[in-house]
Amino acid sequence: MAKTFVEKILSRERSVSAGEILEIKPDFAMSHDNTAAIAKTFRQIGIKKIDKPDRHIVILDHCVPAANEKFAQNHKEIREFIKEQKIDHFYDIDRGICHQVICEEGFALPGKIIVGSDSHTTTYGAFGAFATGIGRSEMAAIFATGKIWFRVPETIKITIKGKIPAAISAKDIILKIIGDLKADGALYKSVWFAGPVVEEMSIAGRMVLTNMAVEMGAKNGHIEPDAKTAAYLKNRARVHYKPQYSDPDARIEENYEFEISDLEPQIACPHTVDNVKPASRVKGTKIDQIFFGSCTNARLEDFKIVADVLRNKKIHNHLRMVVIPASNQIYLQALQAGYIKDLIEAGAVLVNPGCGPCMGNHQGVLAPGEVTLSTSNRNFKGRFGCKESEIFLSSPLTAAVSALTGQIEDCRDFIKSSGGKHV
Amino acid sequence: MSEITGRIWKYGDNINTDVIFPGKYTYTVTDPGEMAKLALEDLDPEFSTLVQNGDIVLGGKNFGCGSSREQAAFCLKYAGVGAVIAKSFSRLYYRNCINAGLPALVLPQLYDQLNKGERIEIRLDRGIVVHKGVEYHFPPLPEEIIDIFNHGGLIPHIRKILKTDSMQRKE
Known part of the structure; x- marks a missing residue:
């Protein structure tokens, strides 16, 4: 049966279709300043060592350097946890915003399943990953078991066409889309951004689209990887990757087209x-x-x-x-x-x-x-x-x-x- | 806890996590009692002082949109809220409710029938809400995840499946 991008990527262990619920092991899991709270919850589970420390990436960014004693204490507890659990992929206060760092450091890769305890984890879909936000307890559960459940989402395809006017950037385009489809326009859905405008966009521009997909309720946003993606990932990709593409006759729940040649800021x-x-x-x-x-x-x-x-x-x-x-x-x-x-x-x-x-x-x-x-x-x-x-x-x-x-x-x-x- | 009876606190569409539990507290406030006091701080300042055990928060479309912060579900639970009912939920909020063991019921047909302060009854075991003698059915949780809810949330559930709860009791 023809499968969408997200159905393919979630079909690793058994073949699944939209609407089904499955348990899966993500390839990478990111947490940030909330890692201390996650560590506390992890300890409540009652096991000592986290499952596969090299799956986890911890990046401090939400309040760096610490603004007061409470934030400083939070960071201190995270550093202690990193040491105790031997998490190598740790970026302290000097590195930058988690979603940018994940991409620069070559974790955001085509065909990978990535979760983050932050709603804007959807950003990594710009590289053809399935990436979505999860809660703190869910991250604690991944620390313990390596697994998480997902409902396989239906897919909405947004095709962006036209000639990008001077003064218009990816941000104007995504704001226009969210304004039209509304905050719940893509609730629980996988959003596929496609079309000549997306192909023409830089990697940075594509990241704006997938970053904000969550603002219309999307579970994930995704863009098919191409030569630009490969060029960005060259000398950057952490591990081998295999892109996944939607089958031509896969079921798309809704198709939207945006013509942006006359778009205003x-x-x-x-x-x-x-x-x-x-x-x-x-x-x-x-x-x-x-x-x-x-x-x-x-x-x-x-x-x-x-x-x-x-x-x-x-x-x-x-x-x-x-x-x-x-x-x-x-x-x-x-x-x-x-x-x-x-x-x-x-x-x-x-x-x-x-x-x-x-x-x-x-x-x-x-x-x-x-x-x-x-x-x-x-x-x-x-x-x-x-x-x-x-x-x-x-x-x-x-x-x-x-x-x-x-x-x-x-x-x-x-x-x-x-x-x-x-x- | 299959029966919940409480008063309705009614709000609109797209109630976001920043007004349910402000971002500025997410790394500094962890005590359940303190979290309860901050619930809905930027939406309804009266809520945390007047809410009673079993009360029900009613939202419109896309309740809990925005951040992944699960304190937005836990703070309502700690405040004594018995259930959240909405026309629809943001996916992260819905997951966080299941993980917190807080009932989140999708009942779009009920929203217009209810007013602030009215009392309703929820029967989780039968999948119904009773209002003025009328029964409204809500969809049950999928069987793959109903254990998470029945065990009181994700962490107690994981303790059960890893058997760390019984191990620690033996210790």
Whole structure:
């Protein structure tokens, strides 16, 4: 019987179809600052040693360096657990956001099953992996048994067609899709992003799509690996991998097509990710802070876009701009390319790689009444630490152009005035 | 615990995990009593002081969307909530409820019938909710995973299958 990508990948031990429930051993399992809590739960199970330490990857990123004694204690307990359980794949506070690090370090591979105790684990689908978020107790159970249950999801295919307009990036496209399909539009489903626009996209752009698939309820997002994927993985892949592709006649539950040739820059407005409007309709909204960072949009190509706008200019004098590269590798590359200098000279604040304010922990949390424009993936009430603040989400280009005026802008206006030379 | 009786706390669509249990507490608050006090902090500040044992949280579509944080399920359990009923659940939240041993019932037809403060009865063994004498049926958990729930959640379940619960008793 013809099988979808996800049916194939989950059919390792016995042949399964959408709707069936099975137990499976993931290839890799990622946890972050929640590893101390997972370790406590693991100990409650009553066994001493974790099953296959080399399956586990632990990356500290949610509050690095520790903002106070409680976070410091949390990190300390994690380091002790890493030592005790001999987990080699451990990245301390210096390395970057877990989802970026997993990809840079060559764990996100075609055909692999990867789980993470974080909802944005869906990101690794950009490389043709089946990757999904799980809870802390489930990770503790994997520590103990190596296994987890899954219901095999039905597949939704989203085909993206057209010519990508200047000023438009993967972020505008995924915001448009989420705005149309809504926060529950892909509930429990496997979402397959396909079509000429996805093929044309960089690896970084594809990661934006799969990263945000969870914002419409998807179990996983996936993109078929191609020559770009292979080039990225060369000298990076940790283990041998075998890509899986959907059979041509496999059952696709729903097909959606998005034609993006006329797409305007998109903004997700408070307080839900699916509250999406064209930038032209929210243009003029005053902002107090810009956050350029997160596992969605803080990669080198994003830095180029933002630096090209802000070079030799100043951000608006009423505005703060917090910049957090997704990893230390990206930080170094951006430094070498001169982008960091451009941003600092423009008035931005550079913070070390990590999640920053996107959990409400530190490094740019908001005060009541404040408004932020962010390149991250969630704008829920209280997300940046204060429930009386507002978060708008946009692409890095929209954020950069808005930084110049201190209000949300339609970045196409800026491109026209600069003769389009920055894109 | 197959019968649950309690009052309804009614909320809308897309109630996300940030308003159920704010992200800023996820690495610093672990005590069940403290977690209970923070339940729904950014959604309904009255909830944690007025909730009573057995009360039922009612949500619209996509309840528990957002983060994977399972404290969003555990904090309701620790607050005494007997069950969560919704038109639909986010997949992570649904899994976390099973793993926490907190009943999560999918009952889209019930949402409009219920008002805040009304009392309903849930019979888990029979798969029904009783409201004003009318029975509403909810789909049972698949048999592959019903043991997880019946054993009180994922961790007690794993202890049972690895037999570490009986081993520790012997020790």
